[in-house]
Amino acid sequence: MRGDRVEVVIDAGGEVRIYVIEATRNGRRVEITTSRGVVEVAEVTRGGTPVRTARFMSSRVLALVEHPASEPPIGQQVIGP
Structure with a gap:
């Protein structure tokens, strides 16, 4: 889902580096x-094709820190007549 992201914290020999991989478009997810x-x-499309790895x-x-996309609160959804 767009907005999913994963932070990867790496030991780079004397320093720590942080990499962020994020689902950038609708229908994509991070696996x-x-x-x-x-x-x-990997950022993956709906069909399972990797876009970025x-x-x-x-x-x-x-x-590895996973941040799922937040969905809008239920109170803000409008239901038609």
Whole structure:
């Protein structure tokens, strides 16, 4: 969903770096995959095609923070007659 984002905190040998991967358009989402010592964060379309991909060595990843898109409060939705 547009607005989904993931922050990846990496140990870069003496310093900490933060990378942000965000779903930039409607219908896209962010997926996280971990396998064989690699963490992959990808922005994916509705059909499952990756648009952007970031790969990190899992031994260097300090934290993965997921921020789901916020939906509008129910009170603001207008229902027709």
